[in-house]
Structure formats: C-alpha cells, structure tokens
Amino acid sequence: MSETLPGSADIEPDDLKAARVPVPPQAIAPALAQPRSKRSGRSNFELYSWIFMRVSGIVLVFLVLGHLLIMNILDGGVQRINFAFVAGRWSSPFWQVWDLLQLWLAMLHGTNGLRTVINDYAEKPRTRFWLQTILYVAAVFTVVLGTLVIFTFDPSIG
Amino acid sequence: MSATDTLEVDPALRTVDVTFRLHRYNPETDAAPHWEDYVVACLPTDRVLTVLQKIKDEIDGTLTFRRSCAHGICGSDAMRINGRNRLACKTLVKDLNVRKPVTVEAIKGLPLEKDMVVDMEPFFEAYREVLPFLIPDGHEPTRERLQSAEDRATFDDTTKCILCACCTTSCPVFWTDSQYFGPAAIVGAHRFIFDSRDAGSAQRLEILNSKEGVWRCRTTFNCTDACPRGIEVTKAIQEVKRALIFKG
Numbered sequence: 545m546s547e548t549l550p551g552s553a554d555i556e557p558d559d560l561k562a563a564r565v566p567v568p569p570q571a572i573a574p575a576l577a578q579p580r581s582k583r584s585g586r587s588n589f590e591l592y593s594w595i596f597m598r599v600s601g602i603v604l605v606f607l608v609l610g611h612l613l614i615m616n617i618l619d620g621g622v623q624r625i626n627f628a629f630v631a632g633r634w635s636s637p638f639w640q641v642w643d644l645l646q647l648w649l650a651m652l653h654g655t656n657g658l659r660t661v662i663n664d665y666a667e668k669p670r671t672r673f674w675l676q677t678i679l680y681v682a683a684v685f686t687v688v689l690g691t692l693v694i695f696t697f698d699p700s701i702g
Numbered sequence: 703m704s705a706t707d708t709l710e711v712d713p714a715l716r717t718v719d720v721t722f723r724l725h726r727y728n729p730e731t732d733a734a735p736h737w738e739d740y741v742v743a744c745l746p747t748d749r750v751l752t753v754l755q756k757i758k759d760e761i762d763g764t765l766t767f768r769r770s771c772a773h774g775i776c777g778s779d780a781m782r783i784n785g786r787n788r789l790a791c792k793t794l795v796k797d798l799n800v801r802k803p804v805t806v807e808a809i810k811g812l813p814l815e816k817d818m819v820v821d822m823e824p825f826f827e828a829y830r831e832v833l834p835f836l837i838p839d840g841h842e843p844t845r846e847r848l849q850s851a852e853d854r855a856t857f858d859d860t861t862k863c864i865l866c867a868c869c870t871t872s873c874p875v876f877w878t879d880s881q882y883f884g885p886a887a888i889v890g891a892h893r894f895i896f897d898s899r900d901a902g903s904a905q906r907l908e909i910l911n912s913k914e915g916v917w918r919c920r921t922t923f924n925c926t927d928a929c930p931r932g933i934e935v936t937k938a939i940q941e942v943k944r945a946l947i948f949k950g
Contacts, residue, residue: 587913591947664875666878
C-alpha cells in the first residue's frame with residue numbers, strides 16, 4: 545500500500561498512518577476496577593432533599609407529638625377513639641390539614657430516608673434499582689390512599 | 703558480682719514479643735486474602751512501619767507495603783491498624799494493646815493489589831475532579847497575590863492534607879459507593895473554595911453539589927477520627943454544604 549492512493553481522497557493520510565503503526569499492548573492503560581461514571585447534568589435535587597429532611601423533621605416533631613398527645617393522653621386517651629370520634633375530627637378543615645400534612649411529610653421524609661439507606665447499603669446497581677422501585681411504589685400507594693381517605697371520608701357510612 | 707549485673711534496665715529499652723496479625727494477599731498465588739501471624743521483638747518506641755520492615759527483612763521478604771518518607775508527610779503508608787486507619791509510621795507499639803495480636807491490613811474500599819497495597823487511582827481520580835489548584839482571574843499580577851491573615855485562616859486546616867486516603871477509606875458511604883467523592887476530595891476542594899485569591903469556587907461547588915457530592919455525607923465523623931494530620935474533615939464537609947445552601 546502506497547502512502548497516498550490515487551483517487552482515495554476520502555481517506556485521510558493520517559488515518560492510514562495510524563492504522564499501520566502497531567500499538568504495543570503495554571501502552572494501553574489498564575481498565576480501572578471502579579471507573580468514575582460521568583456526572584449527570586446540574587441539579588439541585590440532593591441539596592433540596594437535604595434541606596427538606598431537616599425542615600420536615602422539625603415540623604414533624606410538633607405534628608406527631610401533638611397527634612400522639614391528643615390521641616393517647618388527653619380526655620381519656622385511646623379508649624374514646626371510635627368511628628364517631630374520627631368522623632367528628634375530620635369534619636373540621638383544621639384536622640384535615642393537620643393529618644394531611646402529617647401524612648405527606650412523614651411519608652416523604654421516611655421515603656427519602658430509606659432512599660438514602662438503600663443508596664448507602666445496596667452495592668449492586670440492580671439491587672439498588674429494585675429496592676428503590678418497591679419503595680417508591682409503596683410510598684405513592686400510601687400517600688394516594690391516605691389523601692383519598694382524608695378528602696372523601698363519608699361520616700354517614702357509619 | 704559486677705556493677706552492670708545489678709543495673710536496672712530502662713523499661714523503654716526492653717523488648718517485648720508482640721504478635722502481628724497481617725492480612726496477606728498475593729494475587730498470583732492466593733484466591734482470597736488471609737491472616738498470618740508474625741512474632742516480633744519490639745521496643746515500645748518502635749513504629750508499626752519499623753516492625754513491618756523488620757518482618758520483611760528478617761522473616762518474609764514477600765511482604766509488600768508502601769513506604770517513602772517514613773515521617774508522616776508523604777502519606778504512603780496508610781493502613782488499617784487494629785481496625786483503625788492510621789499511618790504506620792506515626793503509630794507506636796506502646797500505643798497499641800500488645801497483649802492481643804495487633805492486626806494490620808490494607809485500607810478498605812479501594813481495589814486490593816497485594817498485601818497492604820491498594821490501587822489508589824480511583825481516589826486520585828476523585829481528587830482531580832474537584833480542580834485542586836488555584837484558578838485566578840484577571841491579569842497576571844506583577845507581584846505575589848496578597849491575602850489577609852483572617853482570609854488565610856478560613857482554609858488553614860484543609861491545607862494540611864497529605865492525600866494518604868485514611869479519611870476516604872474510613873468512610874462507610876465510600877465503602878459501598880465508590881462513586882462518592884469521599885472526604886479527601888472534599889477537603890481538597892475546600893482548600894480552594896474558601897481561598898480569597900481563587901475564582902473557581904462556583905465551579906467546584908457545582909461539582910460537589912452533584913448526586914455523589916457532599917450530600918452523600920452522613921456525618922459519622924470516621925474521617926475526622928482517622929485523619930493523621932488532625933484535620934477536622936467533617937467540619938470542612940459541613941462548611942461546603944453551608945456554602946452551597948447560602949451561596950447557591
């Protein structure tokens with residue numbers, strides 16, 4: 545093969561040169577056991593999720609402790625809770641909002657916490673993916689069902 | 703009876719037989735790493751590095767470990783001694799419990815190559831990604847870039863890093879997620895993020911804001927405990943988080 549073939553203008557001479565020079569095997573750097581993957585695009589998701597955990601945690605301290613106090617200690621405690629008691633509470637928008645906030649914050653806080661735990665402990669990407677899929681399905685199911693119950697609760701079925 | 707027979711021997715000069723339990727691995731002959739015991743006569747003032755060198759010289763020449771300066775500056779001989787990451791050259795026998803075997807193994811979370819030697823490349827790759835060099839702006843000055851003592855103090859602690867990997871390989875998040883930048887890379891970024899002469903802070907903060915950046919930190923303080931230079935590593939990571947929240 546000559547250096548430049550007549551009528552082969554589409555082939556760069558440099559390419560021909562590179563193709564003929566044998567690459568010694570030791571010149572190729574060994575593949576890393578754990579190469580760093582490319583960073584995905586810019587996103588503040590992890591920052592917001594970190595702040596959300598702190599803020600929702602503080603709000604939940606008051607919501608959940610208040611809930612436990614009302615349900616278990618005040619006015620005879622857990623003995624007085626029945627269908628009528630729940631129906632009475634949910635007739636007020638205040639308690640609807642309280643329970644809704646509690647449901648959403650607790651579920652998102654817990655789901656995000658478990659997402660972190662899975663990220664920390666699942667070593668294989670496949671395990672991580674499936675555990676997180678199960679987690680998100682369970683979380684969405686619980687949040688949707690809970691929200692539905694709070695808004696469509698019908699006291700007359702008792 | 704001569705006078706020398708009754709002389710008290712200085713306890714600091716009396717040797718004690720200590721069992722060293724080393725985690726040995728030869729990739730050419732061993733299927734998996736295994737523990738092996740070596741009994742060595744040690745002075746209380748001996749360093750673990752000296753003991754390892756003694757084992758290599760007098761008992762088993764195949765023992766492999768990294769050493770360079772042997773004075774706690776080069777950062778070559780980070781090892782897991784009695785379950786804690788330390789520099790073998792800064793750990794004295796008298797500070798270890800010698801009644802039980804002293805365990806020495808390679809640092810965790812990086813690919814094991816032989817005995818105490820691991821592949822440091824993933825560690826340095828993470829370090830290079832945070833741009834650990836001064837990024838100036840404006841024209842090249844005709845004299846040195848001045849900085850007040852107060853400005854310098856904000857990042858003084860993180861200038862002490864010797865890149866030994868004690869912190870990163872003590873981090874439980876790094877053990878299971880090799881993509882996490884790790885404490886050492888964040889320390890390296892901190893050193894320039896808070897440098898008043900540097901103009902690349904936004905770039906570095908953006909890199910550490912990624913999925914595998916500072917938000918993976920669980921503040922377990924393993925890194926701070928492990929650092930042979932006494933850097934408050936966890937505090938540095940928190941300062942980067944704070945900078946991201948309030949500047950970003």
